[in-house]
Amino acid sequence: MSNAAVIPLVSATSPVDVPHATVRTTCPYCGVGCGMEAVCVTAPGDARRGAPEHAPENKQQNAQAAMPEIHGDALHPANAGRLCVKGAALGETLGLEGRLLAPAMRTRGDAKETPRTVSWDTALDAVAQGFRAVIAEHGPDAVAFYVSGQLLTEDYYVANKLMKGFIGSANIDTNSRLCMSSAVAGHKRAFGEDVVPVCYDDLEAADLIVLVGSNAAWCHPVLFQRIARLKEQRPAVRVVVVDPRHTATCELADLHVALKPGSDVWLFNGLLSYLADRGLTDRSFVGAHTHGVAEALVAAAADGGDIESVARTCKLAVQTVQRFYEMFAATGRVVTVFSQGVNQSSSGTDKVNSIINCHLLTGRIGKPGAGPFSITGQPNAMGGREVGGLANMLAAHLELDNAAHRALVQDFWGAPCMAVQPGLKAVPLFEAIEAGRVKAVWIMGTNPVVSMPEADRVRAALARCELVVVSDVMARTDTADLAHVLLPALAWGEKDGTVTNSERRISRQRPFLPPPGAARADWDLLCDVARRMGYRGFDYPGPHAIFDEHARLSTVGNGTGGVAPRQFNLAGLTGLSRAAYDALAPIQWPVPCPATGTGPTGTVRLYADGRFSHADGRARFVPVRGCWPAHGIDNDYPLVLNTGRVRDHWHTMTRTGKVPRLAGHTSEAAVDMHPHDALLCGVREGELARVRSRWGAMVARVRHGGGMPRGSVFVPIHWNAQFASDARVGAVVNAAVDAVSGEPEFKHTPVQVEPFPVSWHAFVLTRTQELATPATYWTRIQGRQFVRYELAGREAIADAGAWARALLDVKAAGADWLEYEDATAGVYRAACVVAGRLEACVFLSPRPDLPARTWLSVLMENDALATPERASLLAGEPLEAGTDTGQIVCACFGVGRETICRAIRQHGLSTTAQVTACIKAGGNCGSCVPEIGALLLACHAVQAA
Known part of the structure; x- marks a missing residue:
């Protein structure tokens, strides 16, 4: 795809009010960066606009605003109109249920204390004064920001400028540390800069695509479908998947390399030796454009680089290793795509460099259809990297530990107090909060009490922190419940700025809904606090001015004044007017200054000239050795826990949890394990089990069929206190980190799985959002016009009828209460019918194999319940065969x-x-x-x- 201009049908820095207008914007989910069209079939309306800043009674009125239709943008190069199911369902996430609509404060960071609504002045004064007081007494390193790949680049830029240039500490890190910081470190070691050299079009030009640690079918579906269509069009194209699990992605693969968890470096060191031994080194490229090949080959050979040794170490068949190596060796156009399965490791950076080494040795980089390709998990993970979003970076790909770089940025910003050393990365940051060294923290757009490793420790740390500020879109999250100050931020659909996807493509996120209640942009909150702290340089008229400053910084000292040239360069995007910024088309950096009379043009592919970003222009081979994860299995914890995403949910479900059709595929947290392991652990499919490590525990339902090898289990990352009683897998994960990148080891925690005995199982469908009586185990699933709860309890129920009435809090006058009970079998079924419509139903059994839920969901969606359907409710099955559609x-x-x-x-x-x-x-x-x-x-x- 070219970087030709795509002018939006409607572009505005404030939301549109034109009926049937179309706004082009960008998806807020994964790093593919799909373009979207929001079609406002009616004006967004005054229902979401102009609510008083502390008037929560407007919430219901706001929630009734008409919502736009969401479609794929056929003109956006990243997706050409295609969307995954999460993107297609975004229109169903735009309601204001659960939104934080006004600033609020607590005396203590405790969910038991209801936050009181306050004015913006009160809230922001509390933030500014609180941070100022801590800095005055304990110094700038006693405060911190923890930000998110959900922020727009403009938000990220202001946060880093404030913390690193004005507060004077580099204690700002991001949840992107948890997913792609090892790729950043690997790129910088090899290329001299955090640069992804390839683009999506290279996938379609490749003859071999190697997917390493990437379940792209679920995590990057639109990109995966491009690969699937490519195989249909060119059947000779081969796909190799390197992954311990047999995921949905493997269904497309010509070869699945199901290696032992943690053995990636041995596999790619073996490939490096194989290529060198067979004379497949591109000697001209290596000699002219790289350093360190000899050292890398020595390290690879020391790992036992022959095929038999690799097969033993990786627990693979010799034939599998042989075939993979032969395919790579015989194919000139190879793209190796890697993601969290590589990055999230205590040796993730070495894994990244072991992949890059193979591409450097064969000169398979800087050419169409060839190169290493890191794909990100968040919509603006790369935009955050551009502005120095990590604690060890400066903006514009400048280095925090380089005095010349620091001076350059300080002078550009007019910064009074520049940070002089790297700050605390995510895991050490929360350890410092726990120890009391960091006394005030501002958390923006992320939920570390769920997503961090050793999550219980993170929760305890925030509970004792002197000042916790949370800016978010939701009033209730596990982290927001611990906040002293809650600041309502803008959500997708209301935000105005830019994001950068995995192929370096900058795209606009444009607002098409007005800000609800008192919500404000993150950059605006940061600037307001900065001014209240007495800092100058934070008077931006809008996000276009922030973007311009960001673009200008990318040109300062870029290849001049003794500073090495950087690929990150937005020279062609400097000086954009507000209108030009509004109309900015998707474009890939670097964007050099355009020729006279032409518009800016991006760069599709990097390093085609063989010149890299190290001072001498040469890439570096990085000698790496295989290294097993920091914590190994033993008799007490004999299984390896792997964590990750499921197909239809996202992060901690604040968006996807609202959408009934996204809940139907995976409704509750599950521990996926091999049947043989389940037998040894004494657990059965469909029953509850506790997953326990040395760091914590959680409860999930056992399932098979996820392609798990023996010895490994998989638990998804999404569930939290708003959706389940005890399903935060972050509480179980160890906090070992990569020594170079600081990225945690999410793919390898030793665990045991044990039965979670209960006396009964039940499920409830109800139009009431909350149940009156808690249970030992519960999961909440959003349906259409109702909520479903899966329940289990340890204490026996003496009177099922009384329990059910109390559970559902049945008080409606004239309600029909239908019930059936088999006391001997312990089976009970009941339904509450109000005015002819099914209001709620409950099914109870000592066994987990309760009736199917989907046909009951249809009954809940109907306006009236027919007499035969009443009988089917009590019978526990649909009237006609084929009525139940299944999961x-x-x-x-x-x-x-x-x-x-x-x-x-x-x-x-x-x-x-x-x-x-x-x-x-x-x-x-x-x-x-x-x-x-x-x-x-x-x-x-x-x-x-």
Whole structure:
């Protein structure tokens, strides 16, 4: 794709009020950076605009505003109109339920204390005065910011300027530390700068795509579908997946390299030796453009670089290693895509460099269809890197530990108190809060009490911190519950600024909804606090002015005054007027100054000239050795815990948890494990189990079928105190970090899995948002017009009817209470019908195999309950066979497992394309195509038997 201008249909720095207007913006989920169109079919309306700044009674009025339709932008180069199911469902996340709409304060950081609504002046004075007082008494390193890849680049820039240049500490880190900081460190070691040299088009130019530690089918679906279409168009293209798990991505692979967790460096060191031994070194490229090849080859050989040794270490068949190496060796155009499976490791930086070494040795970089490709998990992880969002960086790819760089930035900012040394990275930052060395922290747009390793320790640290400030869009999160000051921020749809995706493409996020209540932009809050602290240089008229300052800084000292040239350069985007900024088309940096009379042009691919960002222009081979994770398994903790995402949820579910169709695929936290391991642990599929490590514990439901090898378990990262009783996997994860990058080891924590015995299981569907009676275990799932709870308890229920009435808090006059009980079997079913409509139902059993939920959901969505349906409720099954659609497989079209299987059997379907043609499943984002393929195999196997 070119960098040709794409002018938005409507561009504005304030939300549109024009009926049927279309605003081009960018998706707020993963790093693919998909373009979107928000079609405002009616004016966003006054319902969300102009609410008094401390008038929470406006919340219901705000929630009723008409919502835009969300479509993929066919003109955006990243996605050409395609969206994953999460992106397609964004319109359903824009309601104001649960939003923080006014500043609030507590005396103590304790969820038991209800925060009191205050004015902006009161809240921001408390922040400014609190930070000033701590700095005056304890120095600048006693305060910190913890920010997020959810922030826009302009927000990130102001936060770093304030902390590093004016407060005078580098104690600002980001949740991006948790997902891609090892890639940053690997890039800087190899290239001299944090640069992704390739682009998405290189995937379509490649003949071999190697996906390492990346379940792209679920985590980067639009990118994965580009690869899938490529294989359809060019069947000779090969895909290799390197991953301990057999994920949905493996369904596309020609070869799955299911290596032992943590053994990546051995695998790629072996590949490096294999290539060198067979004379496949690009001697001209290596000699002219690199340093250190001999040392890297010595280190690789010391790891036992022969195929047999690699196979033993990685627990692979010799034939698998041989085939992978032969495919890589025989293919000139190779793109190696890597993500969190590589980065989130105590040796993640070495893993990154082991991959890059193989590309440098063969000269497979800077060319179409060739190069190492780090894909990010957050929408603006790269934008945060551009402005120095990590504690060890300065803005504009300048180095904090370089005195000349510090002086350059200090002079540009007019900064009075420049940080002189790297600050605390994420894990040490919260350890410093716990120890009392950091006494005030401002957390922006992230939820570390859920997402950090040793999350219980993080919660305890914040609970004892003197001042915790949280700016967020939600009134209740695990972290917001510990805040002294709560500041309402803008959400996606209301924000105005830029983000940068995984291929260095800068895109605009444009607002199409007015700010609700008193919510304000993050950069605006930061500037207001900076001014209240007495600092100059924070009077920006809008985000366009911040972007211009950011762009100008990228040009200062870039290749002049003894400072080495940097690839990060936005010279062609300096001086943009507000209108030009509003109309900015997606563009890849570097953006050099345009020729006279032409517009700015981005750069698709880097290092084509063989000149890298080290002072001498040469790339570096980095000698690396295999190193096992910091904590190994033993008899007490014999299993390896791996964490990550599920297909239809995002981070801590503040958006996706609102959307019923996104809850249907994976409804509650689960521990996925091999059946043999489950047998040894004494747990069964469908039952509850406790996952325990030396650092903490959580409870989840056991499941099989996720492609887990023996010895490993997988738990998703999303569930938290708003959606489950005890499902924060961060509490279990160890806090070992990479020595270079500081990125935590999320993929390898030794655990044990043990039964979580309960006396009963139940589920409830209710129109009431909260249950009156708590349970030992609960999970909350959003439905259409109702909420579903999965429950379990340890204490026996003596009177099921009384328990059910108390649980549902049935008080409606004239309500019909229908119930069935088999006291001998311990089975109880009840329903509450009000004015002919099903208001709530509850199903109780001593066993976890309760009736299917999907047909009951349909009854809850109906306006009236027919007499036969009342009987089916008490019978615990639908009236007609085929009514239950089963667990959602295709969330885009709401197609369930049973519907797909029935279609396969009844119509003799044999391909995913036939399934799509028959019932639409798989016909939109394609995320479910691998699962449809698995169902086809399963159904045909049953028929063959």
